[in-house]
Every structure is written in structure tokens, then in C-alpha cells.
Amino acid sequence: MPSYLIGDVQGCYDELCALLQKIKFNPKQDKLIFAGDLVNRGPKSLEVLRLVKSFAKSAKVILGNHDLYLLAVAFGYLPLGKKDTLQQILNAPDKDELMKWLRHQRFLYSHKKHIVTHAGIPPIWSLKKAKHLALELEFVLQTDMCFQHFMSNLFGNEPNQWNNELEGINRWRCIANYFTRMRLCNAEGRLDLNFKGELMQKPNGFDAWFNFPNPKIDSEYILIFGHWAALNGKTNNPRCINLDTGCVWGGQLSAYCIDNKEFYRVDAMNLIKENH
């Protein structure tokens, strides 16, 4: 009964099917944990959602920034952009069920000493803190009044630093930005959400979140994340595994088996020539 972690699918349904074949996934016995961004940019987001939902308890889904964006669009709080490939979902007869299911997914999942989030955990949060804040945001998604308020104020880079006194929408957006959009931060946990380049060009005082020590987590857990295709799956830190190998950009879709510690990868079949 192996458990597999899978990186950013982003609508790459054909590659996901090939990967599941490669690992000989058996939904009756095996477990899949998706590291977020199931949808968008790729060609078959609707098919990906339906397939993963059909696995029911055999698949756990962590929410990424594109998944949150889909919710905001589906509930009418944000418009579709030119690069978005979510229209099929919006037209689907099972849209409401799919969105309800998506609203009940998680921001953090802990399994056999592995912790999965979409973007990572900032060095200023203990695991206990991260778990609490993930639960808090999951409650927001599942509670209609909070959900509407959150979705209508989803976008924004501020506040860019966590503090325990934050309240309401600023607090929720800040938690969401750490869990789903973080790449660079500084030692105090301040985020730089504009940075998209190579790590070599990082601004002074900032670094990849996983290059700052988080001693308790580092000593006991393996952190798994997606979101950052430019890393090419490399963190130079054996306790931090990045599974976003840019399938949607012509790279690969990656899975990691917790039990035998092996990686499984399939090459992209559809190349999208676009800069992310």
C-alpha cells in the first residue's frame, strides 16, 4: 500500500494518466497526495479534477494558488485571464460538485513524517503553528460567509509578513500567500512575492524559504512542495523535496514514493510555449 506524492499537474491529464500507469496505481490500496495546482494553464483541467475526485479517499489534495484562483473565478469573484484554461470547468454540468469538493481540500497534510504544502512552510512557523493556520484557512473555505469575503479579497501581496495580531481578510490572505505563493523570504519571514527569476538573482537579505533553518521541522520531517518549476526539482536540501518539474511548461510530471523513496517521472506531451 504505497503512498505517492505528485507534483503540479496543472491540467496535464494525459501525463497524469501515464504517471499513474507507471506507478501501477491501485485506488483500492495505494494513496496519492497531490502537492497542489491540479488545474490551469494545461489543456485538460476538468478531466484532472474529475479523475482525482473519483479516487475519493485514496487521493488527498493540497490546494495551490491556481486552485484558489479557480474557486474565485467559479464563484464569480474574479474574471478569467487570457492564459487561463478553466473555461471547460465553468461550463461543466458537475461544476458545483467539483467546486464543493475542492473547497474541502487542505493546505497542509502530514503523512509518515512527510509534510506536504503547495509552496512550503516559512522558517518563522513551527509545525504546530503551520498546522493551526492551515486548519484556520480550511475553515474559511468551508464556511460560506468567510469564503465569500476571502474570495472577493483573494489577490494581493500585502501584508507580506506574518504577525499573530493579523485579523480577518489580511490574516487569511497572508496565510494563503505563505502556503500557496511563497518562494523567497527573509530571516524574519517577510515575503517577496514579485520574484520569479533564478535563485542567483535573489534580492539582498532574501533567499528561498527552505534555505533558512527551521530546526524542529528539519530534524524530524521531510518537507514536500510544488509551485516552483524554475528550481527544476532541485533544492540542494535532502529534507526538502520539490515536485514541480514543470510538466505544463514542457518538463515532466513527477511522483515520489514515500515508502521506497523512488522518483517516477513522465515527460510532457503537450508543450505550451509561454513564459511563466
Ligand SMILES: [Mn+2]
Ligand atoms: Mn503554484
